[in-house]
Amino acid sequence: KAGVTQTPRYLIKTRGQQVTLSCSPISGHRSVSWYQQTPGQGLQFLFEYFSETQRNKGNFPGRFSGRQFSNSRSEMNVSTLELGDSALYLCASSLDRGGPGNEQFFGPGTRLTVL
Amino acid sequence: AQSVTQLDSQVPVFEEAPVELRCNYSSSVSVYLFWYVQYPNQGLQLLLKYLSGSTLVKGINGFEAEFNKSQTSFHLRKPSVHISDTAEYFCAVSDSGGGADGLTFGKGTHLIIQP
Numbered sequence: 001k002a003g004v005t006q007t008p009r010y011l012i013k014t015r016g017q018q019v020t021l022s023c024s025p026i027s028g029h030r031s032v033s034w035y036q037q038t039p040g041q042g043l044q045f046l047f048e049y050f051s052e053t054q055r056n057k058g059n060f061p062g063r064f065s066g067r068q069f070s071n072s073r074s075e076m077n078v079s080t081l082e083l084g085d086s087a088l089y090l091c092a093s094s095l096d097r098g099g100p101g102n103e104q105f106f107g108p109g110t111r112l113t114v115l
Numbered sequence: 116a117q118s119v120t121q122l123d124s125q126v127p128v129f130e131e132a133p134v135e136l137r138c139n140y141s142s143s144v145s146v147y148l149f150w151y152v153q154y155p156n157q158g159l160q161l162l163l164k165y166l167s168g169s170t171l172v173k174g175i176n177g178f179e180a181e182f183n184k185s186q187t188s189f190h191l192r193k194p195s196v197h198i199s200d201t202a203e204y205f206c207a208v209s210d211s212g213g214g215a216d217g218l219t220f221g222k223g224t225h226l227i228i229q230p
Contacts, residue, residue: 035217043205044220056217090158092159
């Protein structure tokens with residue numbers, strides 16, 4: 001079974017631009033979560049989608065948004081990029097929402113650099 | 116709100132020596148606890164998890180962790196490390212089984228294995 005895939009793996013943008021990152025979960029997984037990883041702040045939860053609905057959101061500004069499609073694939077968008085948005089963006093999928101043993105499987109991440 | 120503290124940002128250890136990576140958490144509710152490993156340029160891989168039951172949890176690659184409720188700790192241990200264990204290790208907590216409301220991560224501990 002294929003793992004979580006994220007595209008693109010690397011991305012370079014300039015301030016003020018917007019970017020869209022894509023995540024394909026493991027087949028059969030319906031929950032997709034996004035995390036931002038930076039050297040200063042570590043790993044921070046962005047949001048989680050389940051059955052095309054955002055079920056929870058972390059403490060990030062509205063410039064960060066996402067969506068999930070009927071096939072469970074997810075995209076996240078960052079508008080008006082800032083230098084501080086440079087980070088590794090990780091996507092994780094899981095079988096179902098909540099409940100014990102609900103392991104999240106992580107993709108390799110998209111490395112975003114904002115110049 | 117939950118928080119996770121990993122007391123050491125770096126831990127250097129000689130090959131074949133034992134290692135303990137420390138993790139303390141705070142939460143007002145019952146929690147589930149996880150340890151993830153991140154190798155360079157890769158996503159996170161689950162090492163082990165504590166959901167309930169026995170407080171000693173065994174994971175992959177010879178790692179184990181012990182949940183101590185009174186000390187709010189979940190330290191990770193390995194009796195004999197190998198060069199291949201060099202990686203970043205993250206402790207994480209969730210109050211919903213690790214799936215729905217996002218994981219709260221510690222800042223990570225870089226395990227450096229010296230030959």
